Amino acid sequence: MNGRRISYFEASARMRLSGLIDADSFGEFCPPEMRQTSPHLARLGAPQAFDDGVVVGRATLAGHAVLVAAQEGRFIGGSVGEVHGAKIRGLLDKALVERPAAVLLLVDSGGVRLHEANAGLIAISEIMRAVLQVQAAGIPVFALVGGSCGAFGGMGIVTRLCAEVVMSEQGRLGLSGPEVIETVQGVEEFDSRDRALVWRITGGKLRRALGEATRLVDDLIPAFRAAAADLIERYQSHPLAPASLHALLDEQARLTTRSERFASARDGREIWQAAGFADASRVPELTVEEFNLQLGEPA
């Protein structure tokens, strides 16, 4: 990558992957040559991709064995159909056998692919169960979110099941996209064309301030790589423990407090203020470094 500043947001799934993992370490499963495409898209006369919009394989990162999946946001919004979803689920099944240091999900998806909505919804449910199973076996799954489609719909839930969520400021994470909310509830509820507002509701700085993202990094492929490598090291010395009743009761209390404390909140500025930023209106202007330095306890 020659030390060039390569935007993670702008890059394709395959470019992100090649900058993220160790050089020449990647072995792809079910590669495009196998032509595992979606028959459902073909039936609707929609364009197809030979990898169905997701690249899965085995690699090393800073010398550690990892399994990786990278969604291609440029192909039907990184949406999850039958084949796309099955590739990710198969990768997670493989993790139970190979026991890599971590599974990395480079999420860039609006969620279920509506052209094959039923198969997509079930696939996401299968991915959810598989992520939980892999992590119950002590293998951490990391979600990396910094692509143009963000992590929405069921993939927003999958992302939050992961032990770690690394985001850039440009990354977005949520359940219902702003366009869906605007379409159903009206533009007064959520103006999806107000990009600054969209990022204050769903963007990386907001998610980090809530503790929904565990790291905020610059929009650079090497920055995501450094965060992933650092996290792998951390889990090597402190292995992931399966979620216990005690831990989930704590999370229950944390989320209950959040709902009560921000019962009428409608803008990220309220969250930033609570997370210790002196001037919440200026948070969008902060560099990632400044943001991380000024962030107190996530709200």
Place this chain on the structure above:
Amino acid sequence: MSEHAVFDRLFGVGGHNIASDGLFLHGSAQIGDQSVFVIGTRDHAAIDGPLALRIAGAILQAVRADAGTAPRPILFIADTQGQALSRHEELLGLNGYFAHVARCVDLARRQGHRLLTVIHGEAVSGGFLAFGMLADRICALPDAQVRVMDLRAMSRVTKISLERLEELAGESPVFAPGAENYWRMGGIHEIWSADDNWPERLAAALASATDTDDRATIGLERGGRQLAAPTAQLVAGV
């Protein structure tokens, strides 16, 4: 059929003690000799953060109650129009609340609770993903509506005309709403008819529930999802 009448049919008169509080259902019931926890949503609930927390809280209570003893099964009753659609809920991270519910379901499974879902009314998208769809075994009552999105909303999002979508829905089970389509794809294990003996079916469902996710295999056997299982196996290499 009223909710109470549905419970009478499912568990027998006097076989249930389920309280409804707003859109939340919580209590216990009998399946044969087996006492089960009942947790659910009602009246086509749009699931928001507080409702998700009530579901999660009830699951955690059940796990705590049975710690150190034989874990009783948990029966989820799903009736949801999907996730709540609001800027406030998105700001607080509704996806994170749903992930929390899913973790609680997973904990219950790992602690040995068998998990059943009965779909009564609607099971839609995010609201269904959050808990009902994660059970060991999923049963649909005859009136159940199951979908990702209704065709009108889908038409707005995809910019494909409603007429075209309706036409496609007729020929494509992979995309059209309907419990039958989910059954064919393995997303629903059984659909009951009005003439069935529901307590017997419930007992049989409970007896056959296991903690492995067999939906892709079932979808292949029933012909509704021909590629999910083989593709996952191809990648997993196992």
